Amino acid sequence: MSKQETEMLKGTLEGIVLAILSDRPAYGYEITAWLREQGFSDIAEGTIYALLIRVEKRGLVDVQKVASEKGPPRKVFSLNAAGRQYLDEFWRTWSFLTERLEQLRDKGDK
Template sequence: MGKQLTEMLKGTLEGIVLATLSDRAAYGYEITAWLREQGFSDIAEGTIYALLVRIEQRGLVDVEKVPSEKGPPRKVYSLNVQGQAYLEEFWKTWSFLSERLDQLRKGGR
C-alpha cells in the first residue's frame, strides 16, 4: 500500500485534519500524534504544520496562541463556521466517491 496510500492521503488529509478539529481544538503536534494513534503512522509533523498554515490562510480555522510550559506559545486551531461548511462539503464528496468506488469494486457500472 505504501506509495498508493501516500498519494490517496494527500488528497484527503485536509478533510481528515478538519474532521479532527471538529471534535476539539488542538495544536499541530497534538493533531499529528492523534493521527498516528489512528494508524496514519507515516505522517510527518512538517506535513501537518504546512497544512495548518494553508487552512489558516484560507480562513477555515480560528487560531489562538496559548502559553506553553516548554517554550513559545502554541497555536491552537479550532474549526470555524467556514471550516465546518467546507468539512460538510468534504463529507458529501467523500460519500459520493466512496459509493461509486464500492460499485466499481463489486463489478457494477
C-alpha cells in the first residue's frame, strides 16, 4: 500500500469499521480478517484494536464479553444508536466529498 493510500485509509477507517459493525457484532480479529479479505492486506490488528478502544470510549459501540474456547473472553463490539448516527454522518460526508472530487476530476479531464 502506498503512503498516499495509507494516509487516506487512516481518515476513513473508523467509518469503515463502523459500517462493518452496522451489519453484525464482531470482535477485533474478525474485523481485521474481513478487511484483509477485502484487499486491505496491510492493516495491522493493533490498528483495529486501538480504533475499537477509541470508538468505545466515545460511546459509539456497545461491548459484550463473550467466552472464548481459546484464551480469555473476547470483546464483541456492536454498533449502538450513537454509532449509527455517527455512521450516517460519515456517509453524508463521504457522499459530499466524493461528489466534489468527481467534479474536480471531470474538470481536469477537459
